[in-house]
Amino acid sequence: MEKHTYWDNRVAFVLASIGSAIGLGNIWRFPYICYKYGGGAFLFAYIIALVFVGIPLLMLEFAIGYKLKGSAPFSLGKINFKLDGYEGTEPRAKRKGRFEWVGWFALLVGFGIVTYYSVVMGWAANYFVYSFNLSWGANPKAFFFEKVLGLTDSIFHFGKIQWVIVAGLAVSWIWIVLSIWKGAKTVGRVVYVTVILPWILILVFVVRGVTLPGAFEGIKYYLTPNFRMLLNPELWHAAISQVFFSLTVGFGVMIAYASFLPPKSDIVNNAFIIGFADAATAYVGGFAVFSTLGYYAKIMGVPVAQVMKSGPELAFVTYPTIINHLPFAPIFGVLFFLMLLTLAVDSAFSLVEAGVAGLMDKFGTKREYTNIGIAVVAFIIGIIYTTGAGLYWLDIVDHFMNHFGLFVVAFLESVIIAYVYKASNMRKFANSVSEIGVGRWWDFSIKFIVPILSLVLLSYSFKEVFLSPYEGYPRLAEFLGGWLVIGGFLIIAIILSRIKTKEE
């Protein structure tokens, strides 16, 4: 077993956690959801959900990792029904914890996500190169779907492997592997670039966006609140889901990152800084997106609502189309895709790092081999998403990982800490090491709000897919890309938790 590594300083930990939390969703999901659910009204709901659900959950994960000093399976595996006051001196092979599998399940869901997230990075890597001569030409939509993705007409028609995406995927994986090469030591240095650079680039796009004609019309769509929407349960569903998706909770990342904190580190205040910084990034990103869309609507002579897009279509079709119209277009193209890449990479490597930490804790494997091993397996799986049907499979797996995997983990984590470890014990511990304290409302949130909301969101997701297949995909595809993956992860998690842990 290698010696435990620590963050060089607090800033490294905070930036790494912010980097993990902020990702593509802050730019291509948040602004769209905000527009869809009443603009400013959604912002208020989002901030409330962040404070009462997101930050308590973030704090919970930090407290687990910091208190129990290990990866998600290792830390959750230490908790059992007779564990009040446990201080971590018992040899790990003699542990009687029953929740190690929850940690493995969380890591596997994170692994499932990084297999396709790295492919999206592969697209962005290609577009970074295409930007130099605006290769997408006058029809970015056809270029993206037909030439780059080679998209087929149905999910079981795989078409060809798109080798340019495979190349981009390989580059992304090399970047990910090198970013976590020496664990917290390397990550702590990489994030000074991969977190601060996208912040600067977002600001560049805000300034560019708001100085374009028509920008203000777009911002009006973003901010003007429709307060009646606050009575719509769908708005709250969207706000709470977005908080869950955005903070990278539920994948064991924040547990692993907190386990690298040196003694006498803060938990509560860090959770607030990281939670607010993530939300602020999405909020500011919204100005970049909406001002640019306002400009696009103006030159097209259509209402802003008509040019609103989210997800890959916003980044790889709408933005290239807008960039075509800007002076110094190649420069903005290069900067835009650099921004996407740097936003994505620290989320990707944090998911891998959580897995590396878990396997090292369990099997005592060497960090470098574990890192490369995960990368190779994920790269091979990722090739599925580089085929002509890749986008369809990516869509299904993404939906199931986020709407089932994540909510299951959030529910289990909160229940284990609230009712087995006892929420008040964890709160007292967190407060004892932190600069600011949280009151009993945190116990209430972990005991009731987080588990109940996770269950409600989970039930809603179940109801949706039972009523009709997700996005109209064939049931077989939904089974293979959704239920089989989730079920497989559950079985692997249980098997891993039954294997004897290597002694120190």
Added chain:
Amino acid sequence: MHWTGWLTFVIATGVLFGGIIYSIIMAIKR
């Protein structure tokens, strides 16, 4: 923009950035 849009801007900016600044001040004070 309707005045409620401006109000949203002031409150959201104030809460998010105010929250970050407050937390950083608390961290420096320790």
